[in-house]
Amino acid sequence: MRIVVNGDQTEVGSEELIAILQSLEFECDKVVVAVNQQFVAREQWPNYCVRSGDELDILSPIEGG
Amino acid sequence: MRIVVNGDQTEVGSEELIAILQSLEFECDKVVVAVNQQFVAREQWPNYCVRSGDELDILSPIEGG
Amino acid sequence: MRIVVNGDQTEVGSEELIAILQSLEFECDKVVVAVNQQFVAREQWPNYCVRSGDELDILSPIEGG
Amino acid sequence: MRIVVNGDQTEVGSEELIAILQSLEFECDKVVVAVNQQFVAREQWPNYCVRSGDELDILSPIEGG
Amino acid sequence: MSDPWNVYGTTLESRLFLGTARYPSPAIMEEAILRSGAEVVTTSLRRQSPEAQGGKSIWNRISSIGCRVLPNTAGCRSAKDAVTLAQMSREIFETNWIKLEVTGDEYNLQPDPYELVTATEQLIHLGFDVFPYTTEDLVVCQRLHELGCDVIMPWGAPIGTGKGLTNPYALETLRDRLPNTTLLVDAGIGLPSHAAKAMELGIDGVLINTAVATADDPVSMALAMSNAVQAGRLAYLAGPMAQSETAQASTPIVGTPFWHSQPREKASES
């Protein structure tokens, strides 16, 4: 299934959000997630399934002004 | 019938707009009218009837900045 | 003998500077002196004689900006 | 005789100011003259003799701010 | 110098719009307008009692001058009121032009960016040529431009203060970012130098009332403002010198007299 991860076309082998994050080697406790520009809270992750074409934003803290 | 003309409670003897203007001695060709804060165009005047409690604004040109 | 002390006409009984200062009850170690707008250093005082009409400025420290 | 004309060492064949000006092809009615930084008024020119080493400034009108 | 410009399809020569309020007398107002060369003057509408025909004489005076009229909606606090007043103005003044004012604060009498945009949208839909009076906020002005305003009127300072241009940097930004929009500075001009400065920044025109009307001599001040607007416009077109941090002589340096350094040998003599 092809989805978009942080702006890049990406082939993933699962539709489960947690599995995707793990397969892409994100550290789950250090990122936050939006799907199609909607926030997906951490407590929703266990049951959250991604669909083909979905746009994932996986963000981490950085410096800011 | 009591209406409000330019902020003042006013007793008028007719419900017809033109009659009211004339009875109050406005020069009809030199004023514009709103009823209840809605513009009443001159071409509507002949058939326009005012209701009790209506608020009339009868305005004339003045200087401005 | 009449002299001017700090702008005021003053009658003094001596022509010796130190005697004048003492008679006017200035504390000698806390003032500085000019005669006719010329500085008179402390070491000159013992021999310094004032003449009639001389203008003495006897100054003390104050606050300043 | 060597003099300095407008900053340049110059050999001249006469000591008379007017002769010098003419030999250097200045238009006498369109210049003013200083010798050794002193103004030499036009009426002094006929009798004015330059000495060896003198510094002449021969100036004309230009634009200015 | 002829430098005509276009305001909603009307060609004008003067870049000074003049307000008609606060003059010592109608006669002085008229003379000030004439002296200023203004082709557009602002007016308003107010409740009038039939007996007190106070406004009439001044309006007669204004209309007799023959200037183009730009009615305002001064005093309105909501888009709704402003739209109604604009419609009434259109009927009596017989013009599509409306100087749209929607006040957002009673203290600085500044425009309300929210109600202003709402009213602008409705008035453009109703066929008006809208002259929105706004703060100098770029995004607000962009929004007004996108809604269809060809003309935008940022303030220089709060009305009646005469403080001049409180934020010239923002006006420069407006000019840069809205190069094809007609910008008029409205409100805050107190002196000719303020008007000239606005024009030097590339602003297309200015609207002035209080500074002219309340001067000791309004007629002379009207002429002064007219001259200043022309001066600023001419300067903008003339391409001013660049400011420099360091001095530079204007009179030529070459040939400065009395140079006492060692005299040079002339090349011809060596």
Add this chain to the structure above:
Amino acid sequence: MSDPWNVYGTTLESRLFLGTARYPSPAIMEEAILRSGAEVVTTSLRRQSPEAQGGKSIWNRISSIGCRVLPNTAGCRSAKDAVTLAQMSREIFETNWIKLEVTGDEYNLQPDPYELVTATEQLIHLGFDVFPYTTEDLVVCQRLHELGCDVIMPWGAPIGTGKGLTNPYALETLRDRLPNTTLLVDAGIGLPSHAAKAMELGIDGVLINTAVATADDPVSMALAMSNAVQAGRLAYLAGPMAQSETAQASTPIVGTPFWHSQPREKASES
């Protein structure tokens, strides 16, 4: 408006003095002078080689215009040199007027307050009408006044910078403290708004060169400066409004429509 003024016994109409240096061409210089309406232009003297008659054409051009000439002593670093140059200027330009410049610093090219006073004293003794170019220092200007200068020319900013008035507060003080002295701001004017501001402060006139000569279009800029000087002068005479910290509406408040508060009972009905 006619507003003649007197400069060392000469009556002038224009309050703009123009410099003649740095123009793209003599023809443009001439046109700029004409357009500006200036009645006084500045000139200088320089060493000239007989063959290169470079200066001649421009001087011929200047003298043909018929303006009054105000020669300067630009480039002089000492009172002695300035006095000599002034004497030479008087002979060739046939005028008692001298714009006295004695430079004190090579970087900002500012006047030297010490040499300036020395030269002024000598020149007045020699019968000159001295126009001293000075900083805006009040005590220096008072000294020049006491020496007999009817005209004093404080700078606005260092020459050629176009920075405008770097210290308007000091110019206001000068105006207050020297009410009967003719003050001309010389140097630093870069834009019409600068010139207008100087005049609004009560300065009697301005002298401009670089800002006109080095504009992309000197002729238009000359006209712009002329307009600005008139604007500022008119405003000074017209008694400008006082600046205010708080807004005040220009359009009358009374009779504002759509006032939704509880309608009043008419007095006549009660």
Add this chain to the structure above:
Amino acid sequence: MSDPWNVYGTTLESRLFLGTARYPSPAIMEEAILRSGAEVVTTSLRRQSPEAQGGKSIWNRISSIGCRVLPNTAGCRSAKDAVTLAQMSREIFETNWIKLEVTGDEYNLQPDPYELVTATEQLIHLGFDVFPYTTEDLVVCQRLHELGCDVIMPWGAPIGTGKGLTNPYALETLRDRLPNTTLLVDAGIGLPSHAAKAMELGIDGVLINTAVATADDPVSMALAMSNAVQAGRLAYLAGPMAQSETAQASTPIVGTPFWHSQPREKASES
């Protein structure tokens, strides 16, 4: 001097908020924060590739300092994006605080007054403590206040320009009209004098990033800004002297020596 203040229920001592971006190194950033005494620092969220764990080290560094974190929504162009980013920030940074930025123009990077208000309304509904970054427009700030913002962050100048306060008059108006709202000037501060001036106007605090981070010596500049903020705050509380147009001696006049006028007869001697 202890002068604690309250920001959304949190008591702070320092009135300087510091940004964490653009420092030469994380170590210098940390030292600058410590030296500044700031108790609140700003952060952001960005897309991260798992391999390039670039941001991690700096975030670890920031979180180890122990300051309170104020996450921003920098880069968002719509209310919708800003609301989503705010929600993500709340989860990862574990704070209800959000510095709400919704950019309205790509050139001056200014806030969009329309999207800002929309996002503010939604975020307050979602339980956030919103710190809206806004222009200095009074009506916009009033709207934010009415929506429930206890803190509002008007800009001083466009971000990264270091121009200081481009419109101090507007900030004074804000202070007057919103006396009970916490105002922080955010963006535009370039020098300590700018920060001090903001505080002198009664602004409650300032947020600075670029001016500290891009100074040659960020650590010293952090301390400088801290000192300046304290200086301005102290001055505001201390009741500064009123500015005067006329000079007044500080040293007493009475008893000035060498007064040469006719000596007085002493009263006692007459």
Add this chain to the structure above:
Amino acid sequence: MSDPWNVYGTTLESRLFLGTARYPSPAIMEEAILRSGAEVVTTSLRRQSPEAQGGKSIWNRISSIGCRVLPNTAGCRSAKDAVTLAQMSREIFETNWIKLEVTGDEYNLQPDPYELVTATEQLIHLGFDVFPYTTEDLVVCQRLHELGCDVIMPWGAPIGTGKGLTNPYALETLRDRLPNTTLLVDAGIGLPSHAAKAMELGIDGVLINTAVATADDPVSMALAMSNAVQAGRLAYLAGPMAQSETAQASTPIVGTPFWHSQPREKASES
């Protein structure tokens, strides 16, 4: 941060000199001095009648604090008077330091550039360390420097006005042209931001009296000024950011979320 500097052979830490006049009480004066950290305070001499020992208590108070004393010649109108008063000061205050004031105008109380130079020359000949109070005129300051002054004290604005720096451009020029002279801004500072700005320009120190003494709370204002001077000095040394006309984001752009453009194909997949 330790940043010692040298004033006529004396090493100081604080760059704030404080005046001792115009405080509500000697006790408040003392506390203000202590809080300011000032190491140098100014004093004066006045005629004293023996009975009214008014000045004594305040002088006792000043001398007990242990600061270095800088006596002034305030009130003198001529070089002659100033030289006499300086000699008297040296004897009673037991210091070679003299803050040389020679007033040239009764209205703005500004220094007289002519008398000032004359007095400076004589006092240096008499072995004094002269701190001349002067206008910001570069040539005057150069003259003072050439006469042997290691320290020069240009004004910021007329004394007691609190107007701040009326001509910062001139102060910058002074700094550039007199890089090795110690410059202290004396007079005119009204707010901490003024003091900070002077220091940011590279001025070495400031002398303040009225702004501290006449604040509602002089002690807090003393601390405020101290903080501001440190802030400005630190910033000068820290190498501030350059001002920019265009905005630049502080938060990184790379990785901005919700970028909706056509998703890129990852390089690894091609």
